[in-house]
Amino acid sequence: MASIPATGLGRMFQRKSVLQIQAELEHGELKRSLGAINLILLGIGCVIGTGIFVLTGHAAAQWAGPAIMISFVITGTLCGLVALCYAELASALPVSGSAYSYTYASMGEGAAWIMGLLLLLEYGLAASVVAVGWSGYFNSLLHDFHLYISPALTAAPGVPVTNDAGVVVGTGIVNLPAIAAITAMTLLLIRGVSESATVNNIIVAIKLTVVIAFIVIGSQHVHPALLSPLIPAQVPAPPVGTPMDMGHQIGRALWEVVTGSGTSRYGVGGVIHAAAIIFFAYLGFEAVSTAGAESRNPGKDMPIGIIGALVICTILYIATSAVLVGIVPYQSLNNPAPIATAVNQLGMPWFAKLVKVGAIAGLSSVMLVLMYGQTRIFYTMSRDGLLPTQLALVHKTFKTPWVNTIIVGLAAAAASGFMSLDALSDLTNVGSLAAFALVCVTVVYLRISHPDLARPFRTPLFPFVPVAGAIMCAVLLMSLMATPATRNFFLGYLAIGIVVYFVYGISHSKLGKGIEVGGHEASPMERP
Secondary structure, eight states: OOOOOTTHHHHTTOOOOHHHHHHHHHTOOSOOOBOHHHHHHHHHHHHSSHIIIIIHHHHIIIIIGGGHHHHHHHHHHHHHHHHHHHHHHHHHSOOTTTHHHHHHHHTOHHHHHHHHHHHIIIIIIHHHHHHHHHHHHHHHHHHHTTOOOOGGGBSOTTOEEEOTTSOEEEEOSOBHHHHHHHHHHHHHHHHOHHHHHHHHHHHHHHHHHHHHHHHHHHHTTOOGGGGOSSSOOOBSOOOTTOOOOHHHHHHHHHHHHHHTOOOOBSHHHHHHHHHHHHGGGSTTGGGGGGGGGGBSSHHHHHHHHHHHHHHHHHHHHHHHHHHHHHHSOGGGOOSSOHHHHHHHHTTOHHHHHHHHHHHHHHHHHHHHHHHHHHHHHHHHHHHTTSSOGGGGOOOTTTOSOHHHHHHHHHHHHHHHHHSOHHHHHHHHHHHHHHHHHHHHHHHHHHHHHOTTSOOSSOOSSTTHHHHHHHHHHHHHHHHHHTSHHHHHHHHHHHHHHHHHIIIIIHHHOHHHHTOOBTTBOOOGGGOO
C-alpha cells in the first residue's frame, strides 16, 4: 500500500483551482466535435427511454391516476431547477468530468471522490438497468414475428420469465440480449464520439417519430370520461369523521415522502409520490455536462443542450401521459409496455410493432449516453491521479479513452446479464439525487468564492433556484434512504469507496503532489 503523507487527511479538503480546471479544457486530448444540436439530442437520447416507455404506466396505475400529468409537471420543475444550476457550471467549467469537476473546485478532493462514487451509481449501473429493459422489448418484438429465445437466456439467474399472457415459462440463467446490447454500445463508443453522436442522432430521430406519432394518432382516440376525475379519491380513504382539506393532504404527502411511510394511492399524496417515482424518468439530461471537453463552443452550447433537452422531454412526457390515460383506463397500465398496451386498444397491431421498435431504439440511445458519461468521468478522475493512469489512455486513431470504455462495458455487461432489473434499479436511485443536491450547493459556493468568474450563463433568481433545488433533492433522497435495503447498500458502498480513496487515491493525487494538472501547476493557495 502506498504511504500516505503526514498531511494526508488535510488533502481531503484541497481544491482544484478554477484556473486548473479551465486549463484542462485547453490541454485536453479529446476531439471537440459536438455542437448545440448534438448536445440537445445527446440529452434527449438519454432521457427518453425507460421512463416514457415503462414508468409512466406504473406511476399512473399505482399512484396518480390521470393526474400523472401533474406529477410530470412537479418533477419537471425540480429537474428544471437542477438544470439551471448545471447550465451555469457547464458554461463556466466546461470539462469532461461533469459534477465531479465542479465539486473538486468547491468542496475539495474528498467530496469530489464521493461525487465520483455517486455518479458511478447514476451512470454505470443505470446503463445495465436500461439494457435489461431493452432485452424485454427486444424479446417481445421477436415474439411478434414468432421468433423465440430460450427463457433461460433472457433473464438473470433465478428470475422468473413470463410470456405475453403473464404465465411463467421458466427461470433465467443469463440475459444474453442485454449483454449483446451493452457490447454493441461499447464498441461504438470506442470507435469515436463523432460516430457515436451520429448514431445517437439517428436513434433519437426514430424514437421521437414514434412518440410523436403516438401522441398525434392517440389523441384522436382519447375518451374524456377516462380523464375524470383527474385526481382519483385516495385509497385507503381517511377515517370517517376526519375529512382532509387540500392543505392537510399536501402536508401529509410531504411527510410521507420524507419519512418513506406513504402507503396511500391516488389523492394529492399519490400525485406527489408518483412525482418521486418518475423523477428517475428524467435522469440523463445532465449527461450533456459530461461532454464539455468535446463541445465546440461550450460556453454557449452547453446551457442550450442541457435546458433544451429537458424542456423538450418534459413536453413530450406530459403529452404522452395525457394520451396514454385517455386511451386506456389507468388501472390497466401497470405493465412493462404501457404504450404498446394503449396502441393495442386502437386495433393497430402494426403500430404496436412500431412502438416496440421505437422503444428498442430509445433504450439503445440511453445506454449509449449513460456509458459515454461514465467513461468521461473515469477519464477525468484518472487524469487527476485518483484512479490508475490506464483509464485515461486515449486511442491514437479514434481519440477515445478505449481502455476505460472496455472496463465500463465489461462491468455493465456483467451486471445486466446476471442481476435482476429490480436489484439494479434499486442501486441506481440514491446516487443521482445526492449528486444533484451537491451540484446546487456548488453553484452557491462558487458565486461566493469566485464572484468574478466568467459565467456565459448565470442561474436566474439566485440564490432561490439552487437552494430550492438542493432542498427538493434532499427531501426525495430522505424518502429513498428510509428503505432499509437501499440505505444499507448506500452506506456500505460509500464506506468501501472511502477506503479505496485512502488506500490509493489520496496518495496518488496529482493535486496533492503539486504535479501539473492540465498545464497549470497545482497551487498551494488552493490547499487548506
